[in-house]
Amino acid sequence: MIKSQQRIYAVLVPLLSVIIALLIAAVVIVLVGNDPLKAYWEMLKGAFGGAQEIANTVVKTTPLILTGLAVGFGFRAGVFNIGAEGQMAMGALFSTMVAMNLGSMPSVFAIPITLLVGMGVGAGWAAIAGALKAFTGAHEVISTIMLNWIAYYLGNYMVAAPLAVGSGTPKSPEIAPSAKLPPLLTVHATELTSGIIIAVIAAVVMYVILEKTSVGYEVKAVGFNPYAAEYGGISIAKNVVLSMAISGALAGLAGAVEAMGVHHRYLGALTAGKGFDGISVSLIGQNNPIGIIFAAFLIGSLRTGSNAMQFLGVSKHVVMIVQGIVIFLVAAERIVRTIMIYLRFRRREAGMES
Amino acid sequence: MEREFDPRDYAVAMVGITKQFPGVLANDNVTLLVRKGEIHAVVGENGAGKTTLMNQLYGLLRPDSGKIYVFGRELNLKGPRDAINAGIGMVHQHFMLVDNLTVAENIVLGSETRRGVIFDLRQARMRVKELSESYGLMVDVDAKIEDIPVGMQQRVEILKTLYRGAEILILDEPTAVLTPQETEELFEILRKLREAGKTIIFITHKLNEVMAVTDRVTVMRQGKVTGNLITKETNPREIARLMVGREVLLRVEKQPNEPDDVVVEVEDLWVKDNRNLDAVKGVSFYVRAGEIVGIAGVAGNGQTELVEALTGLRKAHKGKYMLLGQDVTNLSARELRLRGLAHIPEDRHKYGLVLDFPNYYNAILGRHDQEPFCRSSFLDHDVILKYTKELFETFDVRPRIPEMPSANLSGGNQQKLVVAREMSSRPKFIVISQPTRGLDIGAIEYIHKTILRLRDENVAVLLVSMELDEVMSLSDRIYVMYEGRFTGEVRPEEVTLEEMGLMMAGHTWEEVRGTVATR
Ligand SMILES: Nc1ncnc2c1ncn2[C@@H]1O[C@H](COP(=O)(O)OP(=O)(O)OP(=O)(O)O)[C@@H](O)[C@H]1O
Ligand SMILES: [Mg+2]
Numbered sequence: 040m041i042k043s044q045q046r047i048y049a050v051l052v053p054l055l056s057v058i059i060a061l062l063i064a065a066v067v068i069v070l071v072g073n074d075p076l077k078a079y080w081e082m083l084k085g086a087f088g089g090a091q092e093i094a095n096t097v098v099k100t101t102p103l104i105l106t107g108l109a110v111g112f113g114f115r116a117g118v119f120n121i122g123a124e125g126q127m128a129m130g131a132l133f134s135t136m137v138a139m140n141l142g143s144m145p146s147v148f149a150i151p152i153t154l155l156v157g158m159g160v161g162a163g164w165a166a167i168a169g170a171l172k173a174f175t176g177a178h179e180v181i182s183t184i185m186l187n188w189i190a191y192y193l194g195n196y197m198v199a200a201p202l203a204v205g206s207g208t209p210k211s212p213e214i215a216p217s218a219k220l221p222p223l224l225t226v227h228a229t230e231l232t233s234g235i236i237i238a239v240i241a242a243v244v245m246y247v248i249l250e251k252t253s254v255g256y257e258v259k260a261v262g263f264n265p266y267a268a269e270y271g272g273i274s275i276a277k278n279v280v281l282s283m284a285i286s287g288a289l290a291g292l293a294g295a296v297e298a299m300g301v302h303h304r305y306l307g308a309l310t311a312g313k314g315f316d317g318i319s320v321s322l323i324g325q326n327n328p329i330g331i332i333f334a335a336f337l338i339g340s341l342r343t344g345s346n347a348m349q350f351l352g353v354s355k356h357v358v359m360i361v362q363g364i365v366i367f368l369v370a371a372e373r374i375v376r377t378i379m380i381y382l383r384f385r386r387r388e389a390g391m392e393s
Numbered sequence: 394m395e396r397e398f399d400p401r402d403y404a405v406a407m408v409g410i411t412k413q414f415p416g417v418l419a420n421d422n423v424t425l426l427v428r429k430g431e432i433h434a435v436v437g438e439n440g441a442g443k444t445t446l447m448n449q450l451y452g453l454l455r456p457d458s459g460k461i462y463v464f465g466r467e468l469n470l471k472g473p474r475d476a477i478n479a480g481i482g483m484v485h486q487h488f489m490l491v492d493n494l495t496v497a498e499n500i501v502l503g504s505e506t507r508r509g510v511i512f513d514l515r516q517a518r519m520r521v522k523e524l525s526e527s528y529g530l531m532v533d534v535d536a537k538i539e540d541i542p543v544g545m546q547q548r549v550e551i552l553k554t555l556y557r558g559a560e561i562l563i564l565d566e567p568t569a570v571l572t573p574q575e576t577e578e579l580f581e582i583l584r585k586l587r588e589a590g591k592t593i594i595f596i597t598h599k600l601n602e603v604m605a606v607t608d609r610v611t612v613m614r615q616g617k618v619t620g621n622l623i624t625k626e627t628n629p630r631e632i633a634r635l636m637v638g639r640e641v642l643l644r645v646e647k648q649p650n651e652p653d654d655v656v657v658e659v660e661d662l663w664v665k666d667n668r669n670l671d672a673v674k675g676v677s678f679y680v681r682a683g684e685i686v687g688i689a690g691v692a693g694n695g696q697t698e699l700v701e702a703l704t705g706l707r708k709a710h711k712g713k714y715m716l717l718g719q720d721v722t723n724l725s726a727r728e729l730r731l732r733g734l735a736h737i738p739e740d741r742h743k744y745g746l747v748l749d750f751p752n753y754y755n756a757i758l759g760r761h762d763q764e765p766f767c768r769s770s771f772l773d774h775d776v777i778l779k780y781t782k783e784l785f786e787t788f789d790v791r792p793r794i795p796e797m798p799s800a801n802l803s804g805g806n807q808q809k810l811v812v813a814r815e816m817s818s819r820p821k822f823i824v825i826s827q828p829t830r831g832l833d834i835g836a837i838e839y840i841h842k843t844i845l846r847l848r849d850e851n852v853a854v855l856l857v858s859m860e861l862d863e864v865m866s867l868s869d870r871i872y873v874m875y876e877g878r879f880t881g882e883v884r885p886e887e888v889t890l891e892e893m894g895l896m897m898a899g900h901t902w903e904e905v906r907g908t909v910a911t912r
Contacts, residue, residue, distance in 0.1 A: 252770050253762040256754065263749045270706060270736070270744040271758040272727030 049330065053323055056368035057337065057361075064361045068353055078353045085347020086340035094224070094231040098301060100339030102127070104238040105293035106317025107324060107331040108245050109161075109286045114326045115249055116282030117262025118172070122165060122183025123290035124314025125190030129164045130157035130291025131298040132194050135305035136202070138214035138298070149218040154237070154295050161291015162284040164190065169283030173276035179283065187314075195307050202305070210306040220300035232300030238335075241289060242328040248285070249328075258282045290314060319366050338362060401465035404429040404561055404592040405450065410459035412445055414801070417792045419445040420456070421616040427561075427609075429464075432583055432593045434603045434624070437613030437636055438833040439805025440791045443596050444486060446613075447563050450594075451483040452476040463561065482554020483563040486596075486804050486831070487742060488546055492539040496532055497521050500553045517556070524555050528585050542693055544575035551582070561592045566804065568597055569831045572692050572859055580606045598805075598833050600629035612636055637835040647845060647866065653682035656822050656853035657703075662712035664698045672698035674877035675712065680822065680853040685844065687868030687885075688857045690897050695877040696857050697739065700826050703855070704736040705729045706744070716822060730759055733821030737812055737828050739857075745811040746799050753781040753795040756814055788813035789839070804831045809840075816843055822853045829863065841867060861893060875899045 065075035086096050106123045113120035120126075134157035141149040168186055171177040195209070202211040220237075222230035249255040260268040261278040269275055293313065302309055320338055324330030345358035400406040405427040412420040419442040427433040435443050448454040450461060452470035461468050463479045470476050476483075490499050501517040518534050525532045530548045538546060547567055554562055568576045583593055583606055595607060603610055604624060612620035612635040620635040634640060657680040664673035672695040680686045690696055701707035703714065705726035714722040716732055726736075738744035746755050757766045757777055765776050781795040790802070790809045799807060808831050815823065825844065829837045844867055848854055858864050864871060865885045872879045873896040881902030883893075895905045 251772055251774075253767045253772060254770060256761050256772060260747050260750070260758070264743075264747045266743045267745065267747045267758065270704075270726055270738060271761070272705075272725070272730045274725070274727065 049325060049327070052368075053325075053330075053334070053337075053365070056323075056365050059368060060361045060364035063364055064357055067357055067360055071353065071357075073351060073353050078348050078351055078357075081351055082341075082344035082348045082358075084344075086344035088347075090224075091226040091229050092343065094226050094229045096336075096340045096343045097231055097235050098229070099342050100336045101232070101234040101238045101300070102293045102297050102313045103316055103320050103335035103339055104235075104332055105241060105289055105296065106314050107320030107335050108238075108241055108317075108328060109289035109293065109314075110317040111321035111324060111326040111328070111331050112245055112249070112289060113282060113286040114321060115262060116258035116278070116286075117265075118169070118279060118282050118286065119180050120165060120168075120183055120283060120286045120290075121180050121318070122168060122186050122287070122314070123293070123317045124310055124312070125183065125187035126161040126164045126287040126290035127294035127297070127314045128187075128190040128194045128310045130161035130294030131309050132190075132197060132294070132305050133157065133160040134291075134295035135211050135214055135298045136197075138218035139212055140215070141218050142215040144215070144217055146217045146221075149215060150220065150299070153214070153218045153299055154292065157291045157295025157298075158288040159291070161294065162288035165287020165290070166280050166284040169280035172283070173279040191307075194305065194309075198305060198307060208306055208308070211304045213304050214299065218299060219303055220296065222300075230300075232296075234296040234300040237292070237296055239332065241292060242332050245289070246328040254281070258285075290317070293317075319362060322366055337365075399465075400462035400467070403427055403462065404431075404464060405594070406460075406462040407446065407450060408460045408462070410446065410449060410456045410461070412442070412449060412454065413457055414445075416794055416797075418616050420449070420459075423459070423613070423616070423618050425611055425618070426621075427592060427594060429592050430587060430590050431608040432587055432595055432606050434607040434610040435594060435596045435613065436598065436600070436603060436610060436632060437619075438615070439809065439831075439836055440615075440803040441613040441636075441833075442616045443613060444565055444803060447483065447565055447594065447596070450476065451481060451563060477557050477559070480558060480560035481563065482551075482557060482559025482561070484547065484550040484554065484565065484567060486565040486569075488550060490538045490546055490549060493537060495535050495537055496541075496549050496552075497534040499538060499549060500534075500556050521552060521556060524552055528555070528582055528589070530582060543570045544572065544578070547571070547579070548582070559591070561594070562586065563594045563596075565596045566598070566831055567595070568599060568602055573861070574691065576602070598831065598837075600632055600834070603632065604629060614638060633834055636833065648849075650683050650848055650869070652684035652869065653851055655679050656682050656717055657855070658713075658715040659703070660713040660715075662699070662702060662709050662714065664695070664702045664707060664709045666695075666698050672877055673702065673709075676872075676874075676877075676879055678872055678879070678882075680855055682821075682853050683848055683851045684870065685848050685854040685856055685868050687864035687871040688855065688874055689861060689864045689871050689893060690859075690874035692859050694874050696826075696874055699874075700736075700739070700824055700857055704734065704738075704824055726759075730818075733819075735815040735818045735820035735823040737815045737823070737825045739826040739830070741807050741811050741830075746807060748800040749798060751796050752785075752790075752799050752802070752810060753777050755799045755810060756781040756784055756795070758814065760818060784810075784813045784817060787817075789836070805833055805836060808832055809836060812840055812843075816847060820847075820852055822855070823847060824855045824857070826857045827859065828856070829858075829860070861890065865890070865893070873897055873902075881905070 068075040068078050085092060087093055106127060109123045110120055134153045137156045138153040164186060168179045168182040171182045172179045198209040198211050203209055204212045220232045220234055223233050224231045257273045258278050260273055261275055265275050297309055298305055316338060320331055320334045324334035341358050341361060345355040349355050403426050407425040410420050410423045423446055437443055445454065449456050452473045452475050468479055497514060497518045500521050501514060521534045530552060532545060532548050532552060567579060571579060586593060597603060607624045610622040610624055610632060611618060612632060614636060660677045661675045662673055663671060663675055666672035688696055698707060702709045705724055708723050713720065721729060721732060760766060766773060778795050785793045788809050790806050790813060799810065812828055828840055832840065844854060856864060856867060868885055871883050871885055873881045875897060880896045880899060883902060892905050896902060
C-alpha cells in the first residue's frame with residue numbers, strides 16, 4: 040500500500056514536472072515571437088521523426104545514463120560527486136590511449152580491456168577525492184571540481200602535444216578498429232552504437248549492487264547515518280572511498296563508451312558537459328537506476344529535438360530552460376507533492392461535508 | 394459527567410480524534426480534556442499513540458477526524474505555526490536544536506518577530522534572560538548548545554516555547570534523558586509554570602513521576618483511551634494495569650548466579666572526550682561470564698566515553714582492554730563484534746539505527762555481511778525478513794511491519810528493535826547502556842528479564858544506567874563512577890541508596906563506610 044503509492048508518485052512527479060516545464064517554456068517561446076505548438080512539433084520530429092532521429096537520440100542518451108548513474112550512485116551513498124565530468128574525460132583519454140595500440144588484438148579482448156581501462160581510471164580519479172574526504176575531511180565537492188580542471192587540462196595537453204594528429208581541432212589518433220564498439224545499426228551517417236546496451240547493463244548492475252548486496256547495504260548505511268554505520272562495524276573511510284570509486288567507474292565507463300562508440304578517438308570536446316548533465320539526470324531520475332534511464336532519455340531527446348527546433352529560429356536555450364524547470368520542479372518535488380496532497384485533502388473534506 | 398460537554402471548560406479539548414497510518418490505527422476516537430493551569434499526564438505503552446496525539450495538537454499531523462478546541466475555540470491547525478499562534482508549545486521526544494548556535498540564537502530562530510537579526514538578538518537575549526530567571530530555569534543564554542548538557546538543552550526547548558508565548562506546553566518524555574537530579578529540577582520548573590497559570594501536558598513512562606507532579610492522568614492503550622484519573626485518587630498499580638491490561642511486576646526477581654571465568658579485563662584505561670579532555674582517568678575492572686556488572690554514576694562522569702572505548706567507537710590513549718584472553722585495545726567495532734561483542738547504545742538515533750532503513754535492514758545491522766543473512770556478498774532477503782518477523786514477535790516490536798522505515802516506529806519500539814537485535818546476536822560480552830530509556834513498564838519488565846536470562850546463559854554483561862534502581866536491582870557487582878574514576882566497587886545487597894549517592898558524588902567506599910561506621 041505505501042510502496043505502490045510511492046511508486047506512483049515517483050513516476051507522476053517527474054511527468055507532471057515535464058508538462059509544467061513545457062507549458063512555461065511555451066510562454067517563453069511566445070514571448071520570443073514563435074508558435075510553441077509548431078516549435079514543439081519540430082522538436083518531437085527532431086527527436087523521434089525517423090530512424091536517424093531516433094538513433095541520434097539514443098546516442099545522446101547513452102553517456103547521460105552512465106554519468107547519471109555515476110552521480111546517482113554517489114548520492115545514494117551520501118557523497119556528492121561533481122566530478123563525473125573529469126572522471127569521464129580521464130576514462131575516455133586513457134581508454135583511447137590503450138585502444139590506439141590494440142591493433143593486433145581481436146575484439147573479444149580489445150573491447151573489454153578498453154572498457155575496463157576506462158572504468159579503472161575513472162574509479163581511480165574519483166577515489167582520490169574519496170580518499171581526501173575519508174582521511175583529511177576535504178569536502179568532495181571542492182576536490183572533485185579541482186580534479187575536473189586537472190583532467191580537462193591534461194586532456195587538452197595530451198591532444199595538443201603528445202597525441203596530436205591532423206590539423207584543425209586537436210585530437211588523438213583513431214583507436215584500433217577492433218576496439219570500436221560495433222554499431223547496432225547504421226542510418227546514413229549516424230551509427231547507433233551498442234553503447235546503449237552497456238549503459239542499460241550498468242543500470243541493472245547498479246540496481247543489484249544497491250539493493251541486493253552487502254556492499255550496497257554498507258554504502259547506503261554510511262550515506263544515511265555514518266555513526267550508526269560505524270557502530271555496526273562498517274568502515275566509513277573504506278566505504279567513502281569505495282562509493283567514490285564506483286561512482287567514478289561509471290563516469291569513466293561513460294568516457295570509454297563515448298570514445299569507443301562515437302568519436303573513436305579522444306578530443307577535448309568529448310565530454311562537453313555530459314558529466315555535469317549527470318547531476319541533472321540523477322536528480323530527475325531520483326537516484327533510481329530505472330528512473331535514471333528514463334531521465335537520460337528525456338534529456339537526450341530534448342537535446343536532439345532542440346536542434347530541429349532551432350531551424351524555426353527558437354533558440355536551443357529554450358531547451359535549457361525546460362531542463363532547468365524540470366530539475367527545479369523535481370528537486371522541489373515537495374511542492375508538487377504538497378499540492379497533490381492538498382487537493383486530495385480538499386476533495387475528501389468536500390466529500391465528508393456532502 | 395453531569396454537565397453537558399463545554400469546550401470552554403478546558404484549555405485543551407481534543408474530541409474524538411482518529412488517526413490512521415498505513416497498517417496502524419494510531420489514535421482511535423481519542424478524547425483528551427485538559428483543564429487550564431493543570432499538569433496533565435498522558436501515559437501508555439510504547440506505540441499507544443501519545444506522540445501522534447500530541448503531534449496533532451501541535452499541527453504537525455492532521456487528524457482524520459475529530460475536533461480540537463483550545464481555550465474553547467475550535468482550531469483547524471494547518472501547521473505548527475497555527476498551533477504556536479494559538480499559544481501551544483511543544484518539546485519533542487527528540488530535540489530539535491542547532492548544535493553550533495548559542496542558546497539565544499536557537500530561541501530566536503524561526504520566531505515571528507524578525508526585524509534584522511542583530512537588533513532581534515539583543516532584544517531576545519534580554520527577554521530570554523528575563524524568562525529564564527522568572528521561572529528559575531537558570532540557562533546561560535550565550536552558551537553554545539553543543540557545550541551544555543542534555544538537561545540544559547531541554548530547558549532551552551522549554552524557554553523557546555515560552556518565548557513564543559506558549560500558554561500550553563507539551564512535553565514528550567522530557568525525563569527520559571534526565572538524571573534524577575535534573576528531573577527534580579524540571580519538576581520545580583513545571584510547578585512554577587503551573588503557578589503562573591500555564592497548562593502542561595506531560596508524557597512519561599515513569600509512574601512515580603506521574604504521582605509526583607501531575608494533577609490528572611489520561612491513560613492510553615493501543616490507540617484508545619483506557620482511563621481518566623485524578624492523580625491523588627489513584628496509584629501506580631492501577632495506572633499500570635490500565636496501561637498494559639494486566640498486572641505488571643514493578644521489580645524483577647533475581648536468582649543468584651555463580652559467575653564463571655573472566656571474559657573482560659580492563660586495566661588503567663584512559664579515554665578523552667570530544668573536547669580532548671580526559672573523560673576516563675585510568676579505570677580498571679573485570680567482568681566474568683554469567684555476571685552482570687553495573688556502572689552507576691551521574692551522567693557525564695565518563696560513562697559515555699568508557700562505553701565508546703569498549704565498543705570500538707572511540708580510541709583509548711592509554712591502558713589495556715582484554716576480551717576472552719586477547720588484547721583488543723582500540724580494535725574497531727567490526728573486529729570487536731566478530732569477537733563476540735554486542736552493544737546497546739545510549740543514543741538510539743545517533744548510533745543504534747539507520748532511521749531511513751527499513752526495519753529488516755536495521756534488524757541485521759552489524760551482522761549484515763554474515764551468514765545466514767548474506768552469502769558471498771548477496772543479501773538473502775527471505776531469510777532476513779523471516780528473522781525480523783521472529784525478532785519482532787519475541788520482543789513485541791509493534792507494528793510488525795518489517796518493510797516500514799524505522800523512523801516511523803514509536804520511540805519505544807525503536808529502542809525495542811535495537812535491544813532485540815543486540816540481545817539476539819549470541820554475544821559473549823554485551824555492553825548495555827540505558828537499555829530501558831523511553832520504554833513502557835511492560836517492556837522494561839521484559840528487557841530486565843532478558844538481561845538476567847543472558848547472564849544465566851553465561852554472557853558477560855556490563856550494564857551502564859542512570860537509573861539507580863535498574864543498576865541496583867539487576868547487577869551482581871557495581872562500580873560507581875565519578876569524574877572518570879571509580880569511587881568504589883560494591884555489591885548491591887551490601888549498600889544503601891544513601892551510600893550509593895555519596896559515592897556518586899565523589900566519596901570513596903572507604904570514606905563512606907568510615908563515616909557511616911563512626912556515626
Ligand atoms: N509517520 C508514521 N508512519 C507510520 N506509522 C507511524 C508514523 N508515526 C507513528 N506511527 C505508528 O503509530 C503508532 C503510534 O506511535 P506514537 O509515536 O504515537 O507512539 P507513542 O505512544 O508515542 O509511543 P512511545 O512511548 O514508544 O514513544 C505506532 O505504532 C507507530 O509505529
Ligand atoms: Mg512517543
